Amino acid sequence: MVNTNNPKIDTMFKAGAHFAFSKTRRHPTTSPYIFGVKNKVEIFDLEKTEILLEKAKSYVESLAKEGKSILFVGGKSEARNAVKSGALSINMPYVDGRWIGGTLTNFMQIRKRVEKLEKLTTEKEKGELAKYTKKERLLIDREIANLERFFTGIVSMKDLPKAIFIVDPKKEQTAVKEAQDMGITVIALAGSDCNIKGLDFPVVGNDSSQTSVNFFVQEIAKAYKR
Numbered sequence: 262m263v264n265t266n267n268p269k270i271d272t273m274f275k276a277g278a279h280f281a282f283s284k285t286r287r288h289p290t291t292s293p294y295i296f297g298v299k300n301k302v303e304i305f306d307l308e309k310t311e312i313l314l315e316k317a318k319s320y321v322e323s324l325a326k327e328g329k330s331i332l333f334v335g336g337k338s339e340a341r342n343a344v345k346s347g348a349l350s351i352n353m354p355y356v357d358g359r360w361i362g363g364t365l366t367n368f369m370q371i372r373k374r375v376e377k378l379e380k381l382t383t384e385k386e387k388g389e390l391a392k393y394t395k396k397e398r399l400l401i402d403r404e405i406a407n408l409e410r411f412f413t414g415i416v417s418m419k420d421l422p423k424a425i426f427i428v429d430p431k432k433e434q435t436a437v438k439e440a441q442d443m444g445i446t447v448i449a450l451a452g453s454d455c456n457i458k459g460l461d462f463p464v465v466g467n468d469s470s471q472t473s474v475n476f477f478v479q480e481i482a483k484a485y486k487r
Contacts, residue, residue: 270307276476278466279305281453288431291453294465303453310466314477317448317462318484324423325485331448332418333478334436335428336360340474344428345414347478351485354418356436361411365439368421375416378408424448424461426481429468431455450477 273279281287281295281303294313296306324331333355335344341357348355356364364371381401384390390398424446430437431454440447441459448462449455457463467473 267308267311269311273307273310273466273473273476276467276472277470278310278473278476279307280467280470280473281305286454288454288456290457291451291455291465295453305453305465305467307466310464313462313464314466314480317464318480320424320446320448320462321426321481321484322487325487327423329423330354330418330420331424331426331481331485332356332415332422333426333481334360334433335474335478337429337432339469339471340428340478343471343475343478347482348414350482352417353485354416354422355414357414358410360433360436362435363439364415364436365421365425365443365445371412371415372419374408375412375418378405378412379416381405381408421445426450426478428474428478429455430457430460430463448481450474 283301284303287295287303294306294309296304298304321331331353333344333348333353335341336356336358344355345357361371382405385405390401393401421443422445425436425440427433427436427447427449430449430451437447446461449460449464450468451457451463451465452468457465464477466477
């Protein structure tokens with residue numbers, strides 16, 4: 262279903278964005294976006310996907326003009342590298358691992374953890390940990406490593422973001438709910454097994470392929486750069 266008259270759809274097709282899951286896994290809310298079936302795998306209608314993507318990109322462009330921040334989230338293996346590189350390319354915060362409950366709904370407490378990471382890192386860089394015993398320094402190093410694992414990507418997030426971009430809202434449902442509870446706009450790349458009802462800007466497409474995920478993440482990042 263390559264549309265040779267539309268370069269964007271051609272690019273999405275080459276990235277494998279059209280692949281959904283089997284019909285048995287499809288969530289009813291994504292049914293209007295299914296084009297057909299090939300080898301028992303459902304295929305997204307990329308013309309409809311493009312319309313959704315353009316709406317999301319238009320909103321992201323408005324965020325950039327207002328100087329508002331967007332938090333990138335994608336903890337599964339297919340999304341981690343894309344989410345991190347996409348966010349860093351526009352100096353935005355990201356979560357490329359396990360979502361820590363309360364990241365948005367208990368933001369002040371999370372900020373305290375981040376500030377502790379910054380404090381310990383600074384002290385280590387300045388050699389101020391030399392005053393501790395070898396065992397104490399080992400424990401501090403472990404604490405720094407643990408804090409880095411969970412919070413490195415959100416060190417720059419001094420306030421709650423205006424929007425959150427999520428890869429696979431089914432897997433990241435806790436992040437989706439926290440954003441909704443806090444009135445934060447939710448943009449999401451959603452596979453056919455996702456419930457897209459309630460998402461502000463759903464973009465239906467293949468959320469389980471590195472190539473496809475990277476395409477959509479880069480599109481969102483480029484929209485912010487404009």
